[in-house]
Amino acid sequence: MGGNNFGHVFKLMTYGESHGKAIGGIIDGCPANLKLDLEKVQLDLDRRKPGQSAIVTQRKESDKVEFLSGLFEGKTTGAPIGFQIPNADQKSKDYDHIKDVYRPSHADFTYTKKYGNRDYRGGGRSSARETACRVVAGAIAKQLIDPIKITAFTSSIGEIKLSKTYQELDFKHIEKNSVRCPDQDLANKMITHIKSIRKQGDTIGGIVACVIQNVPVGLGEPVFDKLHAQLGKAMLSINAVKGFEYGSGFKGTTMKGSDHNDSFTKDGKTSTNYSGGIQGGISNGMDIYFNVAFKPVATLIRDQNSIDKDHNEVTVKGKGRHDPCVVPRAIPIVEAMAALVMADFYLMNKSSNL
């Protein structure tokens, strides 16, 4: 079937492997006459790209997006928007050592079994490199849904966790450190921890928090396409994600209804927001907030035991240039996927009522 398309009205289809000529995508359904700031698109790509700081992979990719259609004189035309990002740094040789090997907790095994072949060059389609296309499309979606504002940041790295609520934080600080945590002191601890983990040739997981503000009431299409259900799918489709919770989340399961219910105030707002801005699958105008759990990166810079395609025991050598923690670079990806979901529901909602 393929599963390389996302969205019902604001639609994205992507292609590309980590070590092919290029990756790219097509956005179909973006309304005409949207004035686009393409520098903002590149800016989001730069937030995601490798080599941007000391705590991410040192692989070099300039990640310059080129738009091929759908734009004219600075605006969308209503035609599909084709774009591509060349793959600059194709060191396929780096992967000769894993050609026939199933790396632990990678997709080598499942892709080979499902599709009956092995594109061993860096993970092929399963590489997180494809998420660059999501960032491009998401950066356009962000401009479509303005003034809805999406902000993601690092909430935890391993056991180092933000204890403040998002209301207590100043989002302006997020981009001021390389780990993208708005609490500067905690950010420093996180960075130190990641560096320490990297020295061990190891990796670590973490949690990304995301807040969506200025949301109009009414977005979401129950019963199956609830707003949070589609947000959850979007987040879980990002490489390395293991969990999603919104509003009170897993902690909410321990609460009583009398504590959990959000009382209305006379302006139609609620005094608390355990609902996370969504009731019955539809936005209620309060802030939407959610957490996304990222596992530790599977590629280690140390030897691991594994098997090859003939099920012989082998040693997987730890080498190459990899992220010790995926969380800092995941921030713009989480934002992009949230933007794609919000843009889709924003357009869908135009036909919900006469």
Add this chain to the structure above:
Amino acid sequence: MGGNNFGHVFKLMTYGESHGKAIGGIIDGCPANLKLDLEKVQLDLDRRKPGQSAIVTQRKESDKVEFLSGLFEGKTTGAPIGFQIPNADQKSKDYDHIKDVYRPSHADFTYTKKYGNRDYRGGGRSSARETACRVVAGAIAKQLIDPIKITAFTSSIGEIKLSKTYQELDFKHIEKNSVRCPDQDLANKMITHIKSIRKQGDTIGGIVACVIQNVPVGLGEPVFDKLHAQLGKAMLSINAVKGFEYGSGFKGTTMKGSDHNDSFTKDGKTSTNYSGGIQGGISNGMDIYFNVAFKPVATLIRDQNSIDKDHNEVTVKGKGRHDPCVVPRAIPIVEAMAALVMADFYLMNKSSNL
């Protein structure tokens, strides 16, 4: 747009409000010649229905499903399967007191604002009653994907939590108590707790765990329709769900890669299963397991302050017949949604490889 359809190949569309004449649905894409045991379908409906035990709502619904098409001589024909469940116990008068009122943490407010009208009879389309249709379709999906086996059970009620892993439990005990927890001692504590909560006119949340066994390698359609992404969406589309995690989940974010990676054994299995049976969005043949977080039910049997449609302050009276905890009745719903997802990917996978 509507959002009342689910699935790409094994497709379900549903209709119906809690207090209309009937609810029902259509399954399209179920392969022909599937021998169906309709008693098993009714059995799953009975596990979901109101009034089945002392800890669930005492609302009476016989919930007998009637099949209208797509079956002939005990087998599916390839034609769409139409079915309906009459709404037997329509006490619309019970809802007169909330006709113009927005109940806290219900969908009254958002539905009214989105659609511009109010079907005040018991929540209308936002009522969890619609999940009965999911159970019907899921019970058919289960038979399609046999021998894939889906088992859900109660993992926590409030702070009372199972500490054993699913491998340490005997699933045969799940249906032996009304809270559907396979640990009998813990089940008793949970039941006692729910009864106590009910006496206070209050409600409590909990977590449902689900395990999928005998899964073939290869199910899932990356990059957007990853197996766990679609499972997550399916679960989050169930009323009252606030979170989803699979495999190591949120706890996995605190682990190092060297601990988290699942080593292959010579038979192509893995010695640990932090991956939760899925790598790169595709099943790897190990057990799939996940948790689903349910918030406390919003309807309380106590008075609450709220506002009406004109934003006047009002008191919402606590009356009616409601669940003090949604978890026990949610077990078959979680299973049904998992079955729909697995059936969909099972059929999709038929065209992934020559």
Add this chain to the structure above:
Amino acid sequence: MGGNNFGHVFKLMTYGESHGKAIGGIIDGCPANLKLDLEKVQLDLDRRKPGQSAIVTQRKESDKVEFLSGLFEGKTTGAPIGFQIPNADQKSKDYDHIKDVYRPSHADFTYTKKYGNRDYRGGGRSSARETACRVVAGAIAKQLIDPIKITAFTSSIGEIKLSKTYQELDFKHIEKNSVRCPDQDLANKMITHIKSIRKQGDTIGGIVACVIQNVPVGLGEPVFDKLHAQLGKAMLSINAVKGFEYGSGFKGTTMKGSDHNDSFTKDGKTSTNYSGGIQGGISNGMDIYFNVAFKPVATLIRDQNSIDKDHNEVTVKGKGRHDPCVVPRAIPIVEAMAALVMADFYLMNKSSNL
């Protein structure tokens, strides 16, 4: 996969065989707050139903539609609209003689080979009875797209053809005769011809013309979902249809560009309309008009040679109650499918431009 759903935004899914308990459907995506005149829905059903005149099948079906959800106090609520039509006149015994036989030019053979089973009761899902559900949904779509007006009529029966253009006809006469041709003299000839054909136990084909008026500029979604492409698919999905042409159609292939081009007038209209109201797949505000070709009904009231499921030669007995010509009853079906297409594009167009 199933193919029992139609439309992208205004979505219809249907179920039901000719001799099951009921047929029915679900409309998802109809905007909320549409005031519905349900008598108009029944009126269109009555125009399609068997037994309404001397030139159609005498099979008795009251064809009363029952709405089960999605309506409240005379308006749509935004929830899916479930409806059903009971099958009143199930004479399954009538079909015992064809139980194992493949009737010539019926779907018996292909359904049996595709699905591996035979629901021999009157054609099962392949019966045109399912089109009653299309008429229900189309009658609702008509009310949504008002003042867009859709008018279908009989253009030819066999060799008896209307020579007037649609502009020369008075549509008020269409429903004044049983063959639904607006030229009363020609209608009488058609009726006489159909009666003569019926006496021979034979059947005859014909052409339905359809005109769509008051169309706003801008409906249609190129490049694949062109307005006329979707209209064509909709018509070709109706039982017995063999062809579709719009505007100048097949005759236009013999014209020169200098004759075929439609010159603009200063009001943005065109002086001719060979384009048929659509340029580049998008409505231009002029009338849309098209022809739909219906083959002669395959069921004859005379014996025919055929084969059975074991490929033995057999005689198919000609008996039962069947239409000598499908065209008069096809008029509301053509209108319904056109309405579904127009409603879908009408809603889609809401997000084409900022």
Add this chain to the structure above:
Amino acid sequence: MGGNNFGHVFKLMTYGESHGKAIGGIIDGCPANLKLDLEKVQLDLDRRKPGQSAIVTQRKESDKVEFLSGLFEGKTTGAPIGFQIPNADQKSKDYDHIKDVYRPSHADFTYTKKYGNRDYRGGGRSSARETACRVVAGAIAKQLIDPIKITAFTSSIGEIKLSKTYQELDFKHIEKNSVRCPDQDLANKMITHIKSIRKQGDTIGGIVACVIQNVPVGLGEPVFDKLHAQLGKAMLSINAVKGFEYGSGFKGTTMKGSDHNDSFTKDGKTSTNYSGGIQGGISNGMDIYFNVAFKPVATLIRDQNSIDKDHNEVTVKGKGRHDPCVVPRAIPIVEAMAALVMADFYLMNKSSNL
């Protein structure tokens, strides 16, 4: 909504305007391990490209397709196939004279009104140039469905029509003349006629016939996605198409059922084939054949009266390099769209029966 995607399982999305940097597309859902002959893809592109003979536009486009993903070592990998075709010959200046003008029977008017902007460079997205991407995808689909064989040819140019049935023709002659008519004598007359039309600065329409052979029984997904309904949509989505008929087509409307019915022979074939290889929307194993009507090209090399965007009367100058007849170059496009439809149903059918 966009309408730039086609297909349910074998999916194509395309982008690109006639005078942008490139056009291209993504194929998602092509099964893994299909061995691809890329020269055959280029060959079909060459059959479509401008400048190939004296009777088509002399615009120069090398039309070399580049594949960017989804292929490895000569086979498909199961990942999406991205491809692009650079636009070599962008003479945007050629279009300055029509910048603000609505050309008669072009899409200038409708695109401008729908999307609120005007990409005046050669028709933008409405140019038939986008069909090159369909040819690429179709050429891959052809290889997937082998040995199903699709053959299109010119059946008429203006009033010059083939009178032979397709069984009387030798398809090997199709590519031996520039008009692609398998009857060499008639081909010469057609070519002479097109040249004469061109000298007048005028254009002419024609009909493309298409035959699909070696079709397995069972393709098609009733009731809405009937095989011929989807073929019809596919053909009608091609620029300049005004009509579609299959099997007996419009002529079949004048026949009696006793003549039109196809009798079965003992091998499960039929002795005649008025059904056109499809019964009830499902292939029956006989040849599928259909006709596609193309209008005369709207661009003339003579002056025409029209209006501009402010509805002032203007003269549209006739200049540029255009096809006097679209039919010869449409042959590979018709084949490509038929291949996309057949590939889609071929894959869908894998899940129709256990």
